[in-house]
Amino acid sequence: MHPDSDSKAPRWGRRKESRPAELMAAALDLFVERGFAATRLDEVAARAGVSKGTLYLYFSSKEDLFKAVVRETIVPMIHEYQRNVEQSDLPSDQLLPALFRRWWEMFGATKLAGIAKLIMAEAGNFPEVAEFFHTEVIEPNGALIAAVIQRGIRRGEFRAVDVEAMSHLLMAPLVLKAIWAHSFDCLCEKTSGLDAERILTAHADAALAALRAPAPATAPAPSKGSRS
Amino acid sequence: MHPDSDSKAPRWGRRKESRPAELMAAALDLFVERGFAATRLDEVAARAGVSKGTLYLYFSSKEDLFKAVVRETIVPMIHEYQRNVEQSDLPSDQLLPALFRRWWEMFGATKLAGIAKLIMAEAGNFPEVAEFFHTEVIEPNGALIAAVIQRGIRRGEFRAVDVEAMSHLLMAPLVLKAIWAHSFDCLCEKTSGLDAERILTAHADAALAALRAPAPATAPAPSKGSRS
Amino acid sequence: MHPDSDSKAPRWGRRKESRPAELMAAALDLFVERGFAATRLDEVAARAGVSKGTLYLYFSSKEDLFKAVVRETIVPMIHEYQRNVEQSDLPSDQLLPALFRRWWEMFGATKLAGIAKLIMAEAGNFPEVAEFFHTEVIEPNGALIAAVIQRGIRRGEFRAVDVEAMSHLLMAPLVLKAIWAHSFDCLCEKTSGLDAERILTAHADAALAALRAPAPATAPAPSKGSRS
Amino acid sequence: MHPDSDSKAPRWGRRKESRPAELMAAALDLFVERGFAATRLDEVAARAGVSKGTLYLYFSSKEDLFKAVVRETIVPMIHEYQRNVEQSDLPSDQLLPALFRRWWEMFGATKLAGIAKLIMAEAGNFPEVAEFFHTEVIEPNGALIAAVIQRGIRRGEFRAVDVEAMSHLLMAPLVLKAIWAHSFDCLCEKTSGLDAERILTAHADAALAALRAPAPATAPAPSKGSRS
DNA sequence: GATGAATGAGTCTTCATTCAT
DNA sequence: TATGAATGAAGACTCATTCAT
Secondary structure, three states: OOOOOOOOOOOOOOOHHHHHHHHHHHHHHHHHHHOOOOOOHHHHHHHHOOOHHHHHHHOOOHHHHHHHHHHHHHHHHHHHHHOOOOOOOOOHHHHHHHHHHHHHHHHHOOHHHHHHHHHHHHOOOOHHHHHHHHHHHHHHHHHHHHHHHHHHHHOOOOOOOOHHHHHHHHHHHHHHHHHHHOOOOOOOOOOHHHHHHHHHHHHHHHHHHHHHOOOOOOOOOOOOOOOO | OOOOOOOOOOOOOOOOOOHHHHHHHHHHHHHHHHOOOOOOHHHHHHHHOOOHHHHHHHOOOHHHHHHHHHHHHHHHHHHHHHOOOOOOOOOHHHHHHHHHHHHHHHHHOOHHHHHHHHHHHHOOOOHHHHHHHHHHHHHHHHHHHHHHHHHHHHOOOOOOOOHHHHHHHHHHHHHHHHHHHOOOOOOOOOOHHHHHHHHHHHHHHHHHHHHHOOOOOOOOOOOOOOOO | OOOOOOOOOOOOOOOHHHHHHHHHHHHHHHHHHHOOOOOOHHHHHHHHOOOHHHHHHHOOOHHHHHHHHHHHHHHHHHHHHHHHHOOOOOOHHHHHHHHHHHHHHHHHOOHHHHHHHHHHHHOOOOHHHHHHHHHHHHHHHHHHHHHHHHHHHHHOOOOOOOHHHHHHHHHHHHHHHHHHHOOOOOOOOOOHHHHHHHHHHHHHHHHHHHHHOOOOOOOOOOOOOOOO | OOOOOOOOOOOOOOOOOOHHHHHHHHHHHHHHHHOOOOOOHHHHHHHHOOOHHHHHHHOOOHHHHHHHHHHHHHHHHHHHHHOOOOOOOOOHHHHHHHHHHHHHHHHHOOHHHHHHHHHHHHOOOOHHHHHHHHHHHHHHHHHHHHHHHHHHHHOOOOOOOOHHHHHHHHHHHHHHHHHHHOOOOOOOOOOHHHHHHHHHHHHHHHHHHHHHOOOOOOOOOOOOOOOO
């Protein structure tokens, strides 16, 4: 059209194929930053470098855009994530730290963390979206951790614990850190730079200690040979 | 309906004293449920049983109402919370579980959890509010836990750990559970009923195990007689 | 509380009788300064030192207050003014300057000038008020001047002129000055201090010259010794 | 109705260029008629044949619209007016009447008169606008007249007078007539139709008489050879 | 396809007016 | 009388959505 003959490199990379993705990328940032209601479509369009009307060529409404953003950002990550389920044969006390680190790279350091925050914020307004996220992301994630714990127990590497509850305990620190990164870090860099790595380390350390320890009971277990 | 006692409540009561609190209570629920932007002042007024204009007798704008809600809901809880800092002389492995339970009662089971979710959601739009919350709630909470851990280490009840990081690890499971309660629990009761208590138990158990265990190092502990 | 024992001297001169006048005085200032629509009844009440509701004890509506202000401010001035109609027997060239000065004192230096501005501004919204003002103030004023001119002509002191038109010419400089005092003088004192008096002087001078001079005809007087 | 040509005008035209002018024209009439506060933007939009929202495509607020109307209406007139400053070489007693008539055509018979009334009415609420008007319109106008008088004096055509004061005297009748036309004429046609022309004539006559006459002093000049 | 001017329903906010005290 | 809390209609302003170009 206006642009150029575009033999190969269009002036600004305007290929129909990529449009929806560009629009969603622009929308994602704003939705995460401001929430659904406070995000104006003008801004989304402007950030994507198109006019407001163009949005409607690809998405039938703001809500549709929102859902597309959620879906399209999550689905690929789920696929990426599936490939990691086949975590195999390491000893559990090596598998778990590896899993945490992997997770941080795929989740905490990713837009997905922003999405999570966004969805939690809009859960009241978009219950289906919240449910979708819960079913497709949170539950599988929990299940993965649960599976690893279960395996450790079965192999005798871990002591018997409430698997479901423990899976929440192991998820929480990273999830929360990721979410907070989108809420508070921008304000004060106080704890941000330091922690990402430190938390991973401390978390792995604490998790293994908790899972390996014999039976801490409330009364300090004497000094059994805690063994594998 | 709206009021409670009534019976012959005048068409509109004349309670300058109680009104602000009533209005903020109504607003809190809606803000938590829908977020700032999606909450209409008409609804807030209706829920409080007053007309729209009445809101402006007490709050100069929607934003003002929002900030008042945050401030007025948080401040009392902070005071309540201050009184619990004087946790005294129990052995650390009893103090910690007690602290967790106390916390859940004051935080997770409270509107404060809703506020937390709300503030995280609106952090991008109200940075000052986010900062206020971080400074007044999150940091003191973290500091409290850190102090307990520190004390345990000093007394030789806990092993040496990265106190700051550990404090995050100990906060996270309860915080996340509380937040999720406002995002997903309404949808599917799947995990809700069960967990509140189970998580507390498992968390206390795991935390103590992690803090007491000698030094699990990433490399599996060499089978020493774990010392005290 | 609010009241006082008020044995005889009420704290702040609060006698029922004076209330309406106090309210109107407060209203007048604000109406003149801001116009009808932009004046808030809260402010009127506040300035008069009463509550908003009290206004409605004396005036049935904002419009009613407005009309009362206009009427009650104008009517006394008209009476005052009537007494000056009996201008007696001075020679016309003394009567005229005296009339101008009198007028300035009664009109330009008075709230009446503010009223005039106000009414002109609101003429579109309150045609009856405008008409009232025109009939009760402008026309009589014009008639008075016309009468004086007429008298001067009859006595042979003035040359024959278009009396009605001349009456406008003689009114205009003072009226305009008075009106502008309420519009521009507050901004820049540039011309204000100086002119009030100078205009009176120059006006009297010019008016007499115009009325006495033989007949300047549009065609330049035939080149007599136009003297310096 | 609203449009003019049309016939098959699209549901809503697409005229970015002409819109602002159309909107300002519509706004001008209403502002002049009703004042700033009493003018509703719906009406402005309706009169311009567009929807309310369209206004905001061109003006960021009601106040902005107001100021634009003032500015854009005045500026062209100023330019028109500048061209008349080069009034040249007529004898002063011809130049002055010509100036008055010119002025009436450009000012009294124009929207500018309405603007003047409007600005005076809103001076209290929009001091900057009032100042702008005073600086750009009133002062230059006064200066122009003053220059003509000065010239006449220099040439010996006029007697020495207080130039500044006289310039006000000469401005006033026309200005006031113009302003009143927007306040009272609509009501009663009593004096309106007649006067415009008569005032011009009488004004020219009186002005020349006043400027040419020798020195009327307050004491009636005896009987100089003032002859017909 | 892309644009962006135009729309109008929806919100916040104000303020004249009422009325229980 | 006087008060001032409460009201609600009205108006400024926003923004998702449409559609002629």
